[in-house]
Amino acid sequence: MRRPFLSLFRMRSIPAWAVFLWAVAEQLERIEWVNDKRRQLWEAAVTPAGGLIALGCSILWLTALFFWPEIKRIFPRLPKSLDERIGDIEDTTIPGLASQCSDLNRRIDELISRLANQTNETRGKIDVLSLGLNDRLDQQKLWIRELEEREKAVEMALPVTTKKLEFLSDQHGEFVRNLDSRLARLENDPRLPV
Secondary structure, three states, X not given: OHHHHHHHHOHHHHHHHHHHHXXXXXXXXXXXXXXXXXXXXXXXXXXXXXXXXXHHHHHHHHHXXXXXXXXXXXXXXXXXXXXXXXXXXXXXXXXHHHHHHXXXXXXXXXXXXXHHHHHHHHHHHHHHHHHHHHHHHHHHHHHHHHHHHHHXXXXXXXXXXXXXXXXXXXXXXXXXXXXXXXXXHHHHOOOOOO
């Protein structure tokens, strides 16, 4: 902070200070000139001719204000005043927005009622489907119970059946061996014709 402040008082800053002081002197002269003109205008206004000029200017001003709407129609390109713009907004834009809002509210209410109807229809379909699915589920549960009971019966009968099969396979194997040995003997039997 100290270094930039010191740079304002170096040799390089002298031209800037000279221009600054010159601009301040010009402003002071302008103030004196404006003060002088204001004093001259006041002295002219307090004279009888100045009073008449001030009266004429004020009458012209008031007349222009009184006839402004007619003058405005003659010159349509003139911008609207703030009061006219606010009046236009209050008279045209706000009622239009109010009708648009009421139309949107009506549409929203219609949409809500339509969605409620569709929701009720869908809920009814879902209820019918869920009843059908529950019936199927109950049937499948019964079927699974039957299968489980059959499986238990098969598991209980399996050891007995396995023993029977082993017995039969042993007997069958013995029968086949007996047949093989008989065939071999018959083939070797010289009494049989060839």
